Amino acid sequence: MAAFDVPALTRGISGLFTAKEEGKRFAEDRAREQQSQAVADLLSRSRAQELQDRGRRARESRDAAKARAAADKEATEQGQRQRADFILSNLGADDLERIKGFESQTLPDRLKTLETALRRQRTKADRVPRVGPKPPRDPEEVKAEERRDAILKKAAELGRGEMSGLPANEIMSAATLFVDQQQSFLENEPKFKGALGHVLQGVGSALNERISGQEPTSSDEDLVQARQMVQGLDPATARQELQTAGFSADEITRILGG
Known part of the structure; x- marks a missing residue:
């Protein structure tokens, strides 16, 4: 019976295990690589789809803005045409003669010309000729x-x-x-003027008595009372009444607030 080569057999078995492990690692690496590639492909497709969606929304927004701008422009021009037609219907032959040739202008410029002509017409119509002095106003x-x-x-x-x-x-x-x-x-001043003079004279006399009696030369109460009595009179009349009542120039100035 032939003898077995144990070392060779051991190496063979070890080689089989090594090959198996290497194959397993290779398969795992291959699977991970395929998984990573699948994820990358998925992200790439997602980014591409997102970019496409963004581009589509941008185009839709631009188209909507263009449509709104066109509609606004049409509405503006329609309003300008209606305004121009209205002004034309209110202008006379001489007004139209004065702006002859405006048809060749652009619509906005034409409307400005017509508005100017209409203002000129209304100014002319509203102008009242001055034929004499104004009539007296109702009192x-x-x-x-x-x-x-x-x-x-x-x-x-x-x-x-x-x-x-x-x-x-x-x-x-x-x-x-x-x-x-x-x-x-x-x-009703004429009715009260005489009575006011008597009252003021009384206040002035009382003030003079205080002065002669060495009391303070100015009584706030008297001055306030005098000020209330002349309130509503024009300054010249009030000053005259106070002078007649015997108030000094300094006191009159204080009473009138001058």
């Missing part, structure tokens, strides 16, 4: 206008001063009341 109309101006002026003063921050209707009501009361006082 009541003048009075109402002066009252309105006075109320607005007083409302502005109140809004900047003591009634700052209050509602506009309250300010207007206060201004209206003030102006109407002032006007009523001025209209």
Whole structure:
């Protein structure tokens, strides 16, 4: 019986295992490579599809914008044509003669020319020839206008001063009341003027008595009372009344706020 070559047999068996392991590793590497390639192909197709979708949406957006722009342009031109037709129907023969040849212009320029002609026509029609002096205005109309101006002026003063921050209707009501009361006082001034002079004289006399008695030369209470009494009078009349009542020049200046 032949003897076995144990080392050779061992090497053969080892070689078989080695070949098997190498084949297994090769198969695994091959599988991983194929898997990686499949993933790469999938990503590439996904990117390509995404790019195609983006390109399609961009084209659709551009097409929609072009369609909107075309529609807006058509609507604008339609409106310009309608406006031009309206102006043409309102212009006279002499107006059309003055702008002869405008048909060769572009639609926007043509419309500008027609608008100018229409304004010229209306200005000419609205112009009133001056044939003489203006007729006298109705006194009541003048009075109402002066009252309105006075109320607005007083409302502005109140809004900047003591009634700052209050509602506009309250300010207007206060201004209206003030102006109407002032006007009523001025209209009835001849009736009150004599009585006012006597009262002011009394205040002035009391003040002079205090001065002669070495009391303070100015009484805030007296000056405030005098100021209230002359409120609503024009400065010249108020000054004259105060002088007649015996107030000094310095006191009159303080009373009138000068």
